[in-house]
Amino acid sequence: xxxxxxxxxxxxxxxxxxxxxxxxxxxxxxxxxxxxxxxxxxxxxxxxxxxxxxxxxxxxxxxxxxxxxxxxxxxxxxxxxxxxxxxxxxxxxxxxxxxxxxxxxxxxxxxxxxxxxxxxxxxxxxxxxxxxxxxxxxxxxxxxxxxxxxxxxxxxxxxxxxxxxxxxxxxxxxxxxxxx
Numbered sequence: 001x002x003x004x005x006x007x008x009x010x011x012x013x014x015x016x017x018x019x020x021x022x023x024x025x026x027x028x029x030x031x032x033x034x035x036x037x038x039x040x041x042x043x044x045x046x047x048x049x050x051x052x053x054x055x056x057x058x059x060x061x062x063x064x065x066x067x068x069x070x071x072x073x074x075x076x077x078x079x080x081x082x083x084x085x086x087x088x089x090x091x092x093x094x095x096x097x098x099x100x101x102x103x104x105x106x107x108x109x110x111x112x113x114x115x116x117x118x119x120x121x122x123x124x125x126x127x128x129x130x131x132x133x134x135x136x137x138x139x140x141x142x143x144x145x146x147x148x149x150x151x152x153x154x155x156x157x158x159x160x161x162x163x164x165x166x167x168x169x170x171x172x173x174x175x176x177x178x179x180x
Contacts, residue, residue: 005065008049009073012080017050017072019043024072028079031120031136035075041068078136085145087131091160094152095128103131107152108160115148123148131162 011017015028024043025034037043040061044051052069054061077083089096089105096105103115103123117123121135121144133145145164154161156172163169 003066005052005054005062005069007069008046008051009069009076010049011076012048015076015080017043017045017076024068024075026072026075026079028076030079030082033075033079033136035071037068037071038064041065043072074138078138082134082136083138083141084132084134085141086165087133087145087148087162088165089129089131089162090154091158094160096125096131097128098123098125103148105148105151107162109152113151115151118144130165 015026017027018025019037022036022039023034024037025032040055040058041064042053042055044053050072052065052072054065089107091108094105094107096103098104098117101117103117103125105113105115107113118140120137121133121140123144124132124134126132131148133141133148135141135144149162149164152161154163154167154169156170157174159169159171
């Protein structure tokens with residue numbers, strides 16, 4: 001029994017959800033998201049919420065039940081509120097800035113790194129060290145944030161690099177310098 005799959009998805013005012021022929025489309029004030037779904041899962045509208053149900057009790061169907069319910073919930077949240085991920089740039093001389101749709105980063109390498117921001121995603125930089133990635137698709141926001149973090153992942157000795165705002169870096173002790 002899927003606990004997540006059985007929860008109804010509340011649809012706020014201004015959001016329109018349509019589902020037919022294996023296609024799920026969610027429209028809201030921030031934009032439009034769409035995706036395919038497996039026909040073993042069915043959607044039904046009740047009042048101002050959508051209930052996801054499954055056709056049979058097979059193991060893969062049960063897994064898809066919870067998956068598609070969460071995907072629908074993320075789509076509804078994205079077109080109504082949106083998603084954000086914040087990254088922190090840590091290191092001496094490490095900084096970032098946005099020029100049109102290009103994120104320019106100085107990360108201690110000999111050259112600047114230029115990251116072209118994909119369409120549908122917005123990137124802002126606060127105080128040269130805090131990068132905020134936002135958009136309506138949770139998947140794309142997470143992917144872009146991960147790619148930016150991967151340009152210089154935080155190292156465990158001094159903590160230099162790019163990390164998520166809520167991430168903690170487990171620090172290691174450096175050389176002891178003791179000779180025998």
